[in-house]
Amino acid sequence: MQRDKLITAEVADLLRPWFSDVTVGAQPVIGDAPAVLEQPDHAVTLTWRVGSDDPHDIVIMGPRTQARYHLERPGRDCLQLRFRPGRAADFLGRPLRDLADRAVDAADLGSKSLTAVVQTIADGGALAASQSHAARLRSLAEAIPVAPPTHTDRAALHRRIVAEATALLSIGDGPTHEPVHRVARRLSVSERHLRTVFADRVGLTPSRFVRIDRVRAVLARIQQKLPEVSSRAGYYDQSHMTAEFRNVMGTTPDAFARRRWPTIEACTAGNG
Incomplete structure (x- = not known):
């Protein structure tokens, strides 16, 4: 997992079984870009618009097969947690074949693990305005299972x-x-x-x-x-x-x- 100022060693250990990368907002590819680029990506991403306890602001982004170019909108401060290959299927407890090029509200997926994350946010554990992104990530990480289940x-x-x-x-x-x-x-x-x-x-x-x-x-x-x-x-x-x-x-x-x-x-x- 890439580590930056968002991720302490403690949080990295909690997230590593599931996620390969954590970012905030769109990451620029080139300077002076004319728009915000939503890159194509073969990974599934959990995206949360921080500061909101609305389940509709917690979204699972399926793999993106086409680039999209957006006008920048102020106030969109989203934490994006990029799943390791194959881990999103374990986390969500469902196949991913119908998620490509879709963004699905967490509340609509019926995932126990995702419901626990939503509940943590709704309970206020990751909402305090004074919290840093690292503290918010710690709150979310503590609601995530320690490791992927074996199942069968x-x-x-x-x-x-x-x-x-x-x-x-x-x-x-x-x-x-x-x-x-x-x-x-x-x-x-x-x-x-x-x-x-x-x-x-x-x-x-x-x-x-x-x-x-x-x-x-x-x-x-x-x-x-x-x-x-x-x-x-x-x-x-x-x-x-x-x-x-x-x-x-x-x-x-x-x-x-x-x-x-x-x-x-x-x-x-x-x-x-």
Whole structure:
């Protein structure tokens, strides 16, 4: 888990079994951006508009397969807790295959773990105006189960498949990642079974996971020379990168880096 001023060691230990990252608000990709970018993301995110005890302000964001560009709205101070691959299915107690590109109110999911978080906020444990974000996170962390449940041998096996598959499919710090068919072979499962497990526990197919992961790798290096970015992100060539980036981001890497972004929309809340 990345640690910053939001996260003390104590809170990091409590959150680590479930979450890989905690941020506040949208994280800028480039300076002087013309809008707030909602990046594509293969992870599920728990988002809470801090200071509010309204259950509708606690939202589960499913995997996002397309970028969205918003006008900045003042006063939107959201804590965003990014689930580790496969962990959201355990936390919510349900498959994730219907959550892609949706934002669902916590109150509508019927999750015991999520209900405990909502209750903690409603009881005021994380609401005091004087509290820091770190203190709010501590209150939320204490309402979260210590570790993912084992449930059954099958659930444990599926959790292992997702953990190993995402490690093999991800770009990480270099351009090498395993093709989906080879990942399935290494895990001793069929491609069809791997797709089924992924859809249930990640909310995406493995191929879509890879597509989003590569685009995120480009975004992380968008200020660098594009031929080098293309190679490091695992594309065949720059034209392959440009086509895939345009499909997900709505513009080319060059136009994005030059701040020529697609039409900006007003940010709206509500279910997807």
